[in-house]
Structure formats: structure tokens, C-alpha cells
Amino acid sequence: MKIVMIAVVSKDGFLTRGDDPHPSSWASEEDRFHYLNMLRSHTLYLMGSRTYEFSKKSLPASAKKIVMSHKANEMPQTSNVHFSAAAFGDILKQYEGSHDTLLVLGGASIYHQMIDQGLINEIHLTVEPLLLHSGTRLFEHESYFAHHGFRLVEEKQLNENGTKLVIYRT
Numbered sequence: 766m767k768i769v770m771i772a773v774v775s776k777d778g779f780l781t782r783g784d785d786p787h788p789s790s791w792a793s794e795e796d797r798f799h800y801l802n803m804l805r806s807h808t809l810y811l812m813g814s815r816t817y818e819f820s821k822k823s824l825p826a827s828a829k830k831i832v833m834s835h836k837a838n839e840m841p842q843t844s845n846v847h848f849s850a851a852a853f854g855d856i857l858k859q860y861e862g863s864h865d866t867l868l869v870l871g872g873a874s875i876y877h878q879m880i881d882q883g884l885i886n887e888i889h890l891t892v893e894p895l896l897l898h899s900g901t902r903l904f905e906h907e908s909y910f911a912h913h914g915f916r917l918v919e920e921k922q923l924n925e926n927g928t929k930l931v932i933y934r935t
């Protein structure tokens with residue numbers, strides 16, 4: 766199964782601005798369009814419980830969502846929302862036969878654990894042309910990806926303001 770991660774960051778590597786959990790207050794419309802397209806073209810998502818709380822209303826109801834939580838046992842399981850505290854490797858094995866791709870929606874803790882464990886195959890990273898200075902950080906320097914064995918395979922300008930989409934693969 767191919768594991769694809771999607772995120773939007775500021776030029777200084779932040780996923781959020783200060784205490785505001787919603788990237789929509791600073792990310793571009795073009796990133797939103799890309800994100801929605803990626804959601805539409807995948808049927809299996811994985812995310813942390815915090816990201817799920819912030820984004821569940823905007824996720825397609827028909828897609829299967831794996832939500833990581835240490836309280837998975839206490840959470841209501843439905844056919845399309847599966848709370849899990851299992852190891853990532855075990856979760857991937859569980860879905861391997863039924864899905865070709867898994868889309869990883871974040872947040873920071875999930876990105877870091879999965880990158881550290883060498884589980885991500887492809888990264889779609891939108892870089893917005895602004896500095897946020899504080900918030901939740903994905904990386905301190907874009908060399909973070911090279912350090913983890915990723916190579917840049919595509920770079921695309923998304924708008925006139927300088928928003929770019931960069932794609933990394935292992």
C-alpha cells in the first residue's frame with residue numbers, strides 16, 4: 766500500500782498559526798482546492814484524534830477514516846470511522862488488501878511518528894509564502910525531508926502570490 770502524506774506549511778515550517786488550529790485562516794484557496802482534490806481521489810485516511818476533531822465535518826462521509834487515539838476503546842466505532850491505538854505497521858497490514866493508498870492528514874504528531882518510522886512514501890506539501898513564527902511546527906528547515914530519505918520530485922507554482930506545491934518521494 767502506498768502511504769501519501771498531505772500538509773500545508775508556512776515558509777518557516779509551521780502547520781498552525783499560534784493557538785489557531787485552522788490552517789484555513791492563512792492557507793490559500795489554491796491549497797484548499799488541492800486538498801479537496803486529494804480527499805476526493807482517496808478513500809482511506811489516517812489522522813490523529815485532534816486533527817479529526819478539527820476536520821471531521823469537512824471530510825467526505827463515504828471515506829474510511831482511521832483515527833489514532835489512546836482512548837480508542839472508549840470511542841464509538843462506526844463503519845467508516847475506526848479509532849485505533851494499534852501500531853502503525855499493524856494498521857497498514859490490516860488495510861493492505863482492501864486499499865491501494867492511504868492518505869495521511871496529520872497532525873504534527875502523526876506526521877513525525879510516521880516519517881520517523883519510515884512509513885511515508887510520498888509527501889504533498891503546500892508551502893505558503895508567509896512566516897508564522899509560532900504554532901505547531903512540522904520542520905525547522907526544508908532539509909528535514911532530505912534527512913529522512915525523501916527526494917524532491919516535483920515543484921509547482923499554485924498561484925501568483927508564490928504558493929508552491931512540492932512533492933517528495935522516498
Ligand SMILES: NC(=O)c1ccc[n+]([C@@H]2O[C@H](COP(=O)([O-])OP(=O)(O)OC[C@H]3O[C@@H](n4cnc5c(N)ncnc54)[C@H](OP(=O)(O)O)[C@@H]3O)[C@@H](O)[C@H]2O)c1
Pocket residue numbers: 771772773774779780781785786787788812813814815816817819833834835836849850851870871872873874875876878901
Ligand atoms: N497545516 C496542516 O496541513 C495541518 C494538517 C493537519 C493538522 N493540522 C493542525 O495540527 C494540529 C493537530 O496536530 P497535533 O500534533 O496537535 O495532533 P494530532 O496529531 O492531530 O492528534 C494527536 C492525538 O492523536 C493521538 N495519537 C497520536 N499518536 C498516537 C499513537 N501512536 N497511538 C494512539 N494515539 C495516537 C492522541 O490522541 P488521544 O489524545 O485521543 O490519545 C494524540 O493526542 C491541529 O491544530 C490541526 O488543525 C494542520
